[in-house]
Amino acid sequence: MAETDQAPPPSDQLAAMNLTDTVEKHAFSDRVLIRSIVGRPDGGAGLAGQRVRAGGWVKTGREQGKGTFAFLELNDGSCPANLQVIVDTGLAVLSKLVATGTCVVVDGILKVPPEGTRQKIELRVEKVVSVGEVDPAKYPIPKTKLTLEFLRDHLHLRARTNTIAAIARIRNALAFATHSFFQEHNFLYVHTPILTTSDCEGAGEMFQVTTLISESEKLEKELIKNPPPSEVDMEAARQVVSERGEAVKQLKAAKASKSEITASVAELNKAKENLSKLEERSKLKPGIPKKDGKIDYTQDFFARQAFLTVSGQLQVETYACAVSNVYTFGPTFRAEHSHTSRHLAEFWMVEPEIAFADLQDDMNCAEAYVKYMCNWLLDKCLDDMQFMAKSYDKGCIDRLRMVASIPFVRISYTEAVELLEEAVKGGKKFENEVKWGIDLASEHERSPLLFITTQRE
Structure with a gap:
């Protein structure tokens, strides 16, 4: 992160600033975020005696004292840690509270639990404000650890798990x-379109956006209910037009009254309008419209082919040539069939563009950004990263610290190839042959702290 001119206060003063005697309420609710209680350096002990309203979902619950009270581990998603809540039997039917997934809102007093317990603070409930019951037999998210594959089948509830909540x-x-x-570095945020007619990558891996299919399906259903006119119907309509036209001629020849002629002309126009409608309906064909053997995109929503964006680079570059330093940050879509960690159908991408800059400037920006993000996670999300380290990747925190603290190495393409060739001589094996002139593959770029400063010439 960028350094400031003013040194931070001593740690004892900082602690005094963070630990207040008043718990912070949510800005738009009477509820207090559980994070503002258990996320304090003292674990919430300094808030003992405070009356608060807490709401969340029961992670675990159990009745104790032969049903005289219940312990609830309550979590509202604001942090990984739970708040222990104690409810007496006189306040609610305890059996309706203890099931995992139950939603509760309670008022109570924060108290320091007895010595020897894991919690630093607990909530003694004085009033149960509301309860959203669940059926334990049907609730699909138990308190046991679940696989990610299982959670994909329960998308509407998976955010209640520790893993998905931490990821969020x-x-x-x-x-x-x-x-x-x-x-902070004076870049302008540019909103680039999600729907586009441009292919910034040129690799033909775009998701197409069209209404032709849905419109075709609607037309097929409509034609089944109301078939297009037959040739007999068309000929009958033409005959009516001919007869109405002849009638108008006869009235004019007979010098009929103006009102008679006007009425006859109106009938003729009506017959022509009906014929025109029948002619248009007779052209309707089931299936996607085609012209000269190709799909007729002039009938599509945008009257041309449209796609989900693969990159906002093309659009954001036009702004860089007008307002200097810009960036775009949003969803990106790639219709690639490669099932690897490097290929996703949808992901969010950061694309900065710097005017009047060279390759060194670009590398400085990229390095500063990556280090900033690593430091931010270590500073703001350490508890979630600790959960990830414990559950999925033991070395993730160490890698963040390494990337944040070590300067990125910058070498030329030629130097990179030479290093790889030395690795091959030392017994390292690559699926892709290493020689000067190749495009470096992902297996050649394993070091997270490396920039290639020049392309091959």
Whole structure:
């Protein structure tokens, strides 16, 4: 992160600033975020005696004392840690509270639990405000650890798990940090379109956006209910037009009254209009419209082919040539069939563009951004990263610290190839042959702290 001119206060003063005697309420609710209680350096002990309203979902619950009270581990998603809540039997039917997934809102007093317990603070409930019951037999998210494959079948509830909630908080922090970094460095945020007619990558891996299919399906259903006119119907309509036209001629020849002629002309126009409608309906064909053997995109929503964006680079570059330093940050779509960690159908991408800059400037920006993001996670999401380290990747925090603290190495393409060739001589094996002139593959770019400063010449 960027250094400030003013040194931070001593740690004892900082602690005094953070630990207040009043718990912070949510800005738009009477509820207090659980994070503002258990996320304090003292674990919430300094808030003992405070009356608060807490709401969340029961992670675990159990009745104790032969049903005289219940312990609830309550979580509202604001942090990984739970708040222990104690409810007496006189306040609610305890059996309706203890099931995992139950939604509760309670009022109570924060108290320091007895010595020897894991919690630093607990909530003694004085009033149960509301209860959203669940059926334990049907609730699909038990308190046991679940696989990610299982959670994909329960998308509407998976955010209640520790893993998905932690991912959501981490992604939120990274998105906020992205905007913070670029705003602090005077970049302008540009909203580039999601729907586009441009292919910035040129690789033909775009998702197409069209209404032709749905319109074709609607037309097929409509034609089944109301078939297009037959040739007999068309001939009958033409005959009516001919007869109405002849009638008008006869009236004019007979010098009939103006009102008679006007009425006859109106009938003729009506017959012509009906014939025109029948002719248009007779042209309707089931299936996607085609012209000269090709799909007729002039009948599509945008009257031409349209796609989900693969990159906002083309659009954001036009702004860089007008307002200097810009960036775009949003969803990107790639219709690639490669099932690897490097290929996703949908992902969010950061694309900065700097006017009047060279390759060194670009590398400086990229390095500063990556370090900023790593430091932000270590500062703002350490508890979630600790959960990830414990559950999925033991070395993730160490890698963040390494990337944040070590300067990125910058070498030329030729030097990179020479290093890889030395690795091959030392016994390292690559699927792709290493020689000067190749495009470096992902297996050649394993070091996270490396920039290639020049292309092959």
